[in-house]
Amino acid sequence: xxxxxxxxxxxxxxxxxxxxxxxxxxxxxxxxxxxxxxxxxxxxxxxxxxxxxxxxxxxxxxxxxxxxxxxxxxxxxxxxxxxxxxxxxxxxxxxxxxxxxxxxxxxxxxxxx
Amino acid sequence: xxxxxxxxxxxxxxxxxxxxxxxxxxxxxxxxxxxxxxxxxxxxxxxxxxxxxxxxxxxxxxxxxxxxxxxxxxxxxxxxxxxxxxxxxxxxxxxxxxxxxxxxxxxxxxxxx
Numbered sequence: 001x002x003x004x005x006x007x008x009x010x011x012x013x014x015x016x017x018x019x020x021x022x023x024x025x026x027x028x029x030x031x032x033x034x035x036x037x038x039x040x041x042x043x044x045x046x047x048x049x050x051x052x053x054x055x056x057x058x059x060x061x062x063x064x065x066x067x068x069x070x071x072x073x074x075x076x077x078x079x080x081x082x083x084x085x086x087x088x089x090x091x092x093x094x095x096x097x098x099x100x101x102x103x104x105x106x107x108x109x110x111x112x113x
Numbered sequence: 114x115x116x117x118x119x120x121x122x123x124x125x126x127x128x129x130x131x132x133x134x135x136x137x138x139x140x141x142x143x144x145x146x147x148x149x150x151x152x153x154x155x156x157x158x159x160x161x162x163x164x165x166x167x168x169x170x171x172x173x174x175x176x177x178x179x180x181x182x183x184x185x186x187x188x189x190x191x192x193x194x195x196x197x198x199x200x201x202x203x204x205x206x207x208x209x210x211x212x213x214x215x216x217x218x219x220x221x222x223x224x225x226x
Contacts, residue, residue: 004156040218041219041221042219043157043219044216045216048212079167087123090156090157099145099164102214104156104157105154105156106155109156
């Protein structure tokens with residue numbers, strides 16, 4: 001009965017490759033998010049998305065794109081990976097009626113070589 | 114100036130100590146305040162959620178909000194080695210259908226047995 005799941009847990013790839021990370025939530029939440037956490041533990045929101053609106057953090061390069069096949073899924077696609085993309089990526093979900101409390105997935109540790 | 118500033122730590126205390134974790138913020142529009150705990154190699158999990166000035170207790174944890182001073186704190190009584198983690202403050206405000214969610218940079222806490 002995992003609430004927010006994401007795959008893969010670890011991803012090691014070469015510079016220039018394209019990769020995707022998948023996220024699913026079974027909480028019935030209306031909004032999903034992608035966060036990037038760097039080595040200093042700073043958690044930066046990249047995108048928030050509900051079925052009406054995609055909000056993009058203006059600092060996120062356009063090589064990153066979220067794709068949502070339905071309300072329970074929000075995948076993250078990354079083109080032309082760079083060394084600086086190495087980080088832990090967390091998916092989260094929330095519902096405005098429940099105060100937008102964030103429920104986080106376990107994270108995907110991306111290493112770009 | 115960042116919108117949310119969090120005491121960076123790291124913080125190391127002996128078992129049984131009272132721990133105080135603090136965040137200040139500059140935007141008086143923030144309405145809801147949260148504390149998350151993140152164990153190593155895990156996603157953040159919600160500890161406390163408050164929306165009004167004053168104190169809120171949950172077991173050994175007390176969340177304090179002072180909106181006039183734009184200051185929030187998390188107190189941990191009788192700290193245990195299992196409390197060793199990174200603690201992140203977060204806050205939200207809503208403007209119509211838009212929401213702004215901002216995290217602090219995190220404070221790493223180690224409780225020594």
